[in-house]
Amino acid sequence: MIDRDQIVSEEELSAYSDGELPAERRSAVEAWLATHPDDAAKVAAWRKLGDLVRMRYGTVAEETPPARLDVGRLTRRRHGTMVAAMAAAVIAAFLVGGVAGWTARGVEAAAPSDLATFTSDALDAYRLYVVEVRHPVEVPGDQRPHLVEWLSKRVGSPLRAPELDKMGLKLVGGRLLPGPTGATAFFMYEGPSGERFTLYCGRTSDQESALRYTAGEQNAAYYWVDQNLFYVLSGPAEQSKLHDIAQTAYDQIDQHATLQGG
Amino acid sequence: MSEFGERVQAAIPALRRYARALTRDAETADDIVQDTLVRALRSEHLFHGGDTRAWLYTILTNLNRNRLRSLARRPVLTPIKDGDAATNGPDSGGRDISRALDELAEDQRSALLLVVLEGLTYREVAEVQGVPIGTVMSRLARARDQIRAYLDGERPALRRVK
Numbered sequence: 001m002i003d004r005d006q007i008v009s010e011e012e013l014s015a016y017s018d019g020e021l022p023a024e025r026r027s028a029v030e031a032w033l034a035t036h037p038d039d040a041a042k043v044a045a046w047r048k049l050g051d052l053v054r055m056r057y058g059t060v061a062e063e064t065p066p067a068r069l070d071v072g073r074l075t076r077r078r079h080g081t082m083v084a085a086m087a088a089a090v091i092a093a094f095l096v097g098g099v100a101g102w103t104a105r106g107v108e109a110a111a112p113s114d115l116a117t118f119t120s121d122a123l124d125a126y127r128l129y130v131v132e133v134r135h136p137v138e139v140p141g142d143q144r145p146h147l148v149e150w151l152s153k154r155v156g157s158p159l160r161a162p163e164l165d166k167m168g169l170k171l172v173g174g175r176l177l178p179g180p181t182g183a184t185a186f187f188m189y190e191g192p193s194g195e196r197f198t199l200y201c202g203r204t205s206d207q208e209s210a211l212r213y214t215a216g217e218q219n220a221a222y223y224w225v226d227q228n229l230f231y232v233l234s235g236p237a238e239q240s241k242l243h244d245i246a247q248t249a250y251d252q253i254d255q256h257a258t259l260q261g262g
Numbered sequence: 263m264s265e266f267g268e269r270v271q272a273a274i275p276a277l278r279r280y281a282r283a284l285t286r287d288a289e290t291a292d293d294i295v296q297d298t299l300v301r302a303l304r305s306e307h308l309f310h311g312g313d314t315r316a317w318l319y320t321i322l323t324n325l326n327r328n329r330l331r332s333l334a335r336r337p338v339l340t341p342i343k344d345g346d347a348a349t350n351g352p353d354s355g356g357r358d359i360s361r362a363l364d365e366l367a368e369d370q371r372s373a374l375l376l377v378v379l380e381g382l383t384y385r386e387v388a389e390v391q392g393v394p395i396g397t398v399m400s401r402l403a404r405a406r407d408q409i410r411a412y413l414d415g416e417r418p419a420l421r422r423v424k
Contacts, residue, residue: 018378042410049359049378050378053359053379057279060278061278063278069274069299071270072271075267
């Protein structure tokens with residue numbers, strides 16, 4: 001028997017209007033609605049609301065999606081980026097002239113799946129944190145020795161936050177991030193007009209490599225591997241400026257490693 | 263294209279529809295869909311069967327939540343324009359529903375859209391949002407109540423700039 005006086009909750013009414021109510025409660029709710037015009041009006045309004053939403057947005061699914069959302073294209077572009085990276089690596093090898101101990105083996109390592117993940121994660125982190133106004137970093141740049149010591153300990157390898165003051169970039173600070181191979185260090189720098197660059201750094205077993213470049217629509221990155229650490233320097237997509245910064249960071253890190261005796 | 267790729271491709275129109283309603287901005291919506299696709303294609307090895315579409319909705323919902331979190335800490339300047347109607351088209355009903363959606367908390371908005379626009383069951387929405395079904399139901403009820411109140415005219419007074 002249906003208990004007409006059993007109170008019907010808002011949730012049940014909602015479930016009823018979505019056809020999600022179990023069959024055994026449906027008639028109870030219908031009986032309730034017959035004697036509670038306010039709730040009946042509510043359910044009618046909810047259904048109308050569903051219609052409004054579908055009327056307003058339903059047609060989006062009939063549009064032809066833009067080309068940038070094509071799966072085939074996105075998959076090809078991932079391969080395309082790697083090919084471009086290999087080409088860039090070859091060019092960079094001539095430009096940098098063997099600074100990084102470039103060998104023929106390095107060429108084979110120029111299309112690693114690991115680095116593609118690192119770079120993409122680094123760019124994600126870049127996009128996520130450069131927009132931060134109040135909390136861009138965990139440890140501010142004025143505590144540089146503490147920051148570097150802490151991140152080195154967590155990453156498990158001596159790190160260095162490059163000095164980019166000569167290029168007009170001040171160290172905002174850094175934070176610890178999860179990366180594909182574990183703890184990853186993230187340093188943020190800021191230029192005079194507020195433009196931000198980040199250096200993402202973690203452990204890898206990949207071969208050493210020269211600088212490589214990859215660019216999205218608004219952001220770009222140079223990435224390389226040195227002494228079992230990969231580095232991704234990300235910033236606004238302005239290649240020459242980004243290259244100068246990456247080259248400076250690369251040289252300092254390389255020199256640092258050499259001084260330490262590798 | 264792999265079978266997985268084909269299933270992802272087939273979901274794109276629905277993902278765009280959901281993202282458009284979720285963000286109420288065509289460009290932002292397609293950006294999020296693109297991020298969703300890139301992540302899904304990159305993480306294919308993490309996907310162990312199940313419903314591809316529900317998984318894509320999950321990624322998209324999370325990405326949008328992250329986006330809003332980073333926006334929340336940033337001052338947003340919204341210009342108040344008299345010519346608003348011209349940019350949004352003459353369909354004032356459409357403007358009303360999209361403004362009503364604006365009023366909702368993100369989790370309520372996404373629950374409501376997944377149900378009424380995307381036709382997911384409560385159980386599927388619970389999986390997408392990572393919460394119990396009861397939570398989905400109360401989110402829906404609150405979302406509906408709020409929108410109904412808004413459309414019934416309990417809307418906040420519109421500011422006018424003279």
